[in-house]
Amino acid sequence: MDVTARKKAFEEIKALRDELQRENIVLREELGKTSMFEEVIGTSSVLQMVLARAAKVAPTDSTVLIMGETGTGKELIARAIHKRSKRSERPFISVNCAAVPSSLIMSELFGHEKGAFTGAVQRRLGRFELAEGGTIFLDEVGDLPMETQIALLRVLQEREFERVGGTEVLRADVRVISATNRDLQAAIADGAFRSDLYYRLNVFPIKLPPLRDRKEDVPLLVNYFVDRYAKRAGKKIKHIQKKALDALQEYSWPGNVRELQNVIERSLIIGETNEFSIDKSWVANEPQSSGRRASRSEDQMSGKRIEAALAQSNGKIAGATRCRGQTWHTGFNPRIENPLSKNQQIPVQGSLSALVRAERSRPDATGF
Numbered sequence: 001m002d003v004t005a006r007k008k009a010f011e012e013i014k015a016l017r018d019e020l021q022r023e024n025i026v027l028r029e030e031l032g033k034t035s036m037f038e039e040v041i042g043t044s045s046v047l048q049m050v051l052a053r054a055a056k057v058a059p060t061d062s063t064v065l066i067m068g069e070t071g072t073g074k075e076l077i078a079r080a081i082h083k084r085s086k087r088s089e090r091p092f093i094s095v096n097c098a099a100v101p102s103s104l105i106m107s108e109l110f111g112h113e114k115g116a117f118t119g120a121v122q123r124r125l126g127r128f129e130l131a132e133g134g135t136i137f138l139d140e141v142g143d144l145p146m147e148t149q150i151a152l153l154r155v156l157q158e159r160e161f162e163r164v165g166g167t168e169v170l171r172a173d174v175r176v177i178s179a180t181n182r183d184l185q186a187a188i189a190d191g192a193f194r195s196d197l198y199y200r201l202n203v204f205p206i207k208l209p210p211l212r213d214r215k216e217d218v219p220l221l222v223n224y225f226v227d228r229y230a231k232r233a234g235k236k237i238k239h240i241q242k243k244a245l246d247a248l249q250e251y252s253w254p255g256n257v258r259e260l261q262n263v264i265e266r267s268l269i270i271g272e273t274n275e276f277s278i279d280k281s282w283v284a285n286e287p288q289s290s291g292r293r294a295s296r297s298e299d300q301m302s303g304k305r306i307e308a309a310l311a312q313s314n315g316k317i318a319g320a321t322r323c324r325g326q327t328w329h330t331g332f333n334p335r336i337e338n339p340l341s342k343n344q345q346i347p348v349q350g351s352l353s354a355l356v357r358a359e360r361s362r363p364d365a366t367g368f
Contacts, residue, residue: 040076041224042217046209050077057204058084063156065141065201066179068208071258074179075139077206082135087175090134093127098140105148107164116165128161128172135175141201142182142193149194156200176201211253211260218249221257225264226276233268240276251283 040051057064058081066074075094082092100108107116111126127136138144144152155161159172178201187193211218222245230237244267253259267278 040073040080041221042214043220044209044214044217046214047217050206050208053204053206054081055084057081057206059086060204061086061175063175063201063203064177064206065204066177066206066208068179068181069210069256070181071256072208072210073257074181074208075137077208078135078137078177078179081177082137082175085135085175087134091131092135092137093131094137094139095127096139098143102145102148105145106151109148110151110161110163112164113166116163120165123163126163128155128174129170131174133173135177138176138178140180140182141178142180142184142187146194149197153194153197153200156197211256215249218260219245221260222248222264225261226268229265229268235268235271236274237268237276238274244276244278247278247280247283 040047042048054077064078064081066077068074078094079092082088095108097105106112107120107124107126109126109128111124111129112120114120114123138152151161155172155174156176160169161172162169184193184198184202188195188198222240226237226240248260248263255262263278263282264276266282267276270279271277
């Protein structure tokens with residue numbers, strides 16, 4: 001073979017190799033797109049809008065705040081964003097901020113030095129150190145105590161932190177994705193959440209729709225979960241009853257996808273045939289929790305207002321009611337069980353529950 005022919009053959013080989021490389025890149029990209037949201041099931045327009053936003057922010061390094069009710073799949077979206085980011089080869093560390101006691105959350109996030117507190121027998125790395133180079137997911141970030149909010153704000157602003165009981169300043173090369181089912185703006189108004197931290201977290205917000213707003217996705221979710229849990233249980237389901245599917249679609253799902261998942265798993269455990277069915281009583285009566293949640297929220301707000309009034313009056317109840325622009329007899333009912341003298345001085349924190357109960361016992365009570 002002469003030199004010219006050999007050169008031409010090499011050029012053809014190089015062209016074929018370059019084309020193959022391009023095809024491999026395209027295939028990898030397509031595979032990434034199809035698998036990015038492999039566990040986020042649904043074709044509804046509201047869900048597709050969410051996935052489109054997630055896909056746009058994923059390749060960046062921006063901080064993301066995911067909002068939505070309990071059970072809507074906030075962690076799935078966070079994991080999908082991490083998977084599609086430039087940090088995908090590094091750790092994804094998840095922390096449920098509501099599940100960690102307030103006395104331990106600083107140590108959980110930032111670690112501690114030996115002897116930092118009773119029981120700290122050795123140095124412990126925090127979640128931020130474990131997530132170095134990757135992503136940390138702060139679930140239920142709205143439940144963080146104020147002290148921890150300040151420390152988190154420092155990480156977001158300065159990209160540095162210190163272990164509990166330590167003096168060494170550590171750098172944090174970590175992407176932060178947070179999530180909450182709370183109304184953070186309402187929490188800011190109540191003094192329970194820092195506004196500066198909110199604006200640092202809320203760089204790119206993503207709002208997840210509740211399942212009741214995408215009921216067209218219920219059949220797809222049912223098929224997906226029936227297949228998953230049937231395999232786990234070693235069962236073969238050949239048919240899903242239409243009346244079962246209709247009942248599942250009609251229900252409003254206050255617990256969202258997680259509740260649907262639990263109902264299907266329960267049905268498969270109990271079922272003894274190859275036909276999927278459900279007990280309709282499971283989706284007939286929705287829990288009346290909204291009123292109780294509102295009552296607890298009102299109690300918390302009432303407690304904060306009482307605490308402020310008591311602080312102004314040096315712990316005297318009569319003074320506290322005057323601070324609120326009320327007289328003794330309209331502020332609290334003296335006929336309640338274990339009444340407190342209006343001039344009695346009591347510790348502010350220890351008095352809250354008693355005073356809230358006193359206020360709520362009035363026949364004309366409307367809250368604070």
